[in-house]
Amino acid sequence: MPEILDQARTQVLENGVGLDEAGVLAVLNLPDEDVPAALQLAHEVRMRWCGPEVEVEGIVSLKTGGCPEDCHFCSQSGLFTSPVRSVWLDIPSLVEAAKQTAATGATEFCIVAAVRGPDARLMKQMREGVAAIKAEVDIQVAASLGMLSKEQVDELVEMGVHRYNHNLETCRSYFPNVVTTHSWEERWETLRMVRESGMEVCCGGILGLGETVEQRAEFAAQLAELDPHEVPLNFLNPRPGTPLGDRPVVEGKDALRAIAAFRLAMPRTILRYAGGREITLGDLGTRDGLLGGINAVIVGNYLTTLGRPATDDLALLDDLKMPVKALSATL
Amino acid sequence: MTELVEPTTTWCDRCGEDATAGAHPGCATARELEPPRFCARCRRRMKVQVLPVGWSAVCVEHGETRG
Numbered sequence: 001m002p003e004i005l006d007q008a009r010t011q012v013l014e015n016g017v018g019l020d021e022a023g024v025l026a027v028l029n030l031p032d033e034d035v036p037a038a039l040q041l042a043h044e045v046r047m048r049w050c051g052p053e054v055e056v057e058g059i060v061s062l063k064t065g066g067c068p069e070d071c072h073f074c075s076q077s078g079l080f081t082s083p084v085r086s087v088w089l090d091i092p093s094l095v096e097a098a099k100q101t102a103a104t105g106a107t108e109f110c111i112v113a114a115v116r117g118p119d120a121r122l123m124k125q126m127r128e129g130v131a132a133i134k135a136e137v138d139i140q141v142a143a144s145l146g147m148l149s150k151e152q153v154d155e156l157v158e159m160g161v162h163r164y165n166h167n168l169e170t171c172r173s174y175f176p177n178v179v180t181t182h183s184w185e186e187r188w189e190t191l192r193m194v195r196e197s198g199m200e201v202c203c204g205g206i207l208g209l210g211e212t213v214e215q216r217a218e219f220a221a222q223l224a225e226l227d228p229h230e231v232p233l234n235f236l237n238p239r240p241g242t243p244l245g246d247r248p249v250v251e252g253k254d255a256l257r258a259i260a261a262f263r264l265a266m267p268r269t270i271l272r273y274a275g276g277r278e279i280t281l282g283d284l285g286t287r288d289g290l291l292g293g294i295n296a297v298i299v300g301n302y303l304t305t306l307g308r309p310a311t312d313d314l315a316l317l318d319d320l321k322m323p324v325k326a327l328s329a330t331l
Numbered sequence: 332m333t334e335l336v337e338p339t340t341t342w343c344d345r346c347g348e349d350a351t352a353g354a355h356p357g358c359a360t361a362r363e364l365e366p367p368r369f370c371a372r373c374r375r376r377m378k379v380q381v382l383p384v385g386w387s388a389v390c391v392e393h394g395e396t397r398g
């Protein structure tokens with residue numbers, strides 16, 4: 001057993017204290033033959049500190065494309081020659097999307113908009129949309145609308161949005177290589193306000209943007225410092241027309257190392273599979289991750305790309321004897 | 332006598348390039364996990380809305396496709 005896993009067994013599994021940056025780096029650098037042991041330990045940590053339930057979520061894009069920001073991985077930036085066109089979802093379709101999500105047994109429905117931050121039109125659409133969902137669908141509503149002002153944070157709380165997603169995307173030292181139109185610190189400031197408001201903080205990122213293994217460890221440590229309620233973990237799905245469109249996808253083994261390492265850094269967080277897992281991990285790898293620290297999934301389609309059918313994921317959870325978290329357990 | 336039939340598919344609905352010249356294996360694989368982006372009949376970029384279940388794509392000239 002590698003020393004770092006011995007250390008993690010005592011520190012993380014028994015005492016619930018996450019690994020620091022050096023510890024995460026040691027896990028990320030484990031040789032292939034030790035990855036199964038790291039995943040096994042991460043799974044035990046998840047079972048001990050989070051339990052067997054899996055949180056299921058659906059997401060939808062309320063406003064797609066035409067974003068003024070330049071996140072180099074994103075097909076929705078209006079600054080690249082991506083084929084994604086700008087489009088708004090109407091309220092009846094939004095409610096329908098929430099119903100589709102609730103029908104899978106999901107407890108979370110996240111409304112996402114491709115913007116730097118919300119304007120008055122988007123806030124109005126949110127107000128009407130969230131009210132319409134709450135009137136018709138039994139599901140918790142989360143939102144992801146970019147950078148917020150204090151007033152907008154308060155408005156979202158008042159609407160009944162219970163969790164806010166704002167990804168740091170990558171570590172602080174690598175962020176300027178990925179985004180130049182706003183800073184990591186500006187993102188951090190929104191997260192700070194969300195935390196203060198009492199909304200749950202959802203913050204993760206994307207692996208495979210060209211960051212080094214050291215920077216991956218740095219990112220895990222920075223997330224652990226933020227201590228979000230939820231961490232969505234994406235793997236780059238290179239999008240045509242974006243500056244990162246020709247990057248290779250993350251190797252399955254490296255994705256699994258990262259899953260174990262992020263879990264060992266954050267024993268209590270909801271660690272969610274988000275975009276890119278189908279391509280990076282496939283069916284077998286998806287299963288390995290759920291047995292290696294992941295305890296939440298996005299089911300169905302993503303914002304501009306498609307996922308595998310929700311029924312496949314639900315069948316897998318059933319097979320793994322992992323119950324879907326019920327709404328009553330989240331209230 | 333040869334009957335002239337307008338080809339129904341001319342453009343690759345993923346990359347927007349000529350689809351009659353040869354197969355686009357990369358695009359075909361990618362399309363399993365992506366909605367179409369270009370109208371296969373006129374090459375216009377479509378307005379695409381992805382929903383948790385399914386998607387819809389609208390070409391201003393040729394109307395809506397769903398999947």
Ligand code: SF4
Pocket residue numbers: 067068069070071074075076077113114115116146
């Ligand atoms: S802010 Fe969001 S939608 Fe806009 S380019 Fe960045 S990741 Fe894409």
Ligand SMILES: [Zn+2]
Pocket residue numbers: 343344345346347348355358
């Ligand atoms: Zn093509």
Ligand SMILES: [Zn+2]
Pocket residue numbers: 370371372373374375390391392393394
């Ligand atoms: Zn057309």
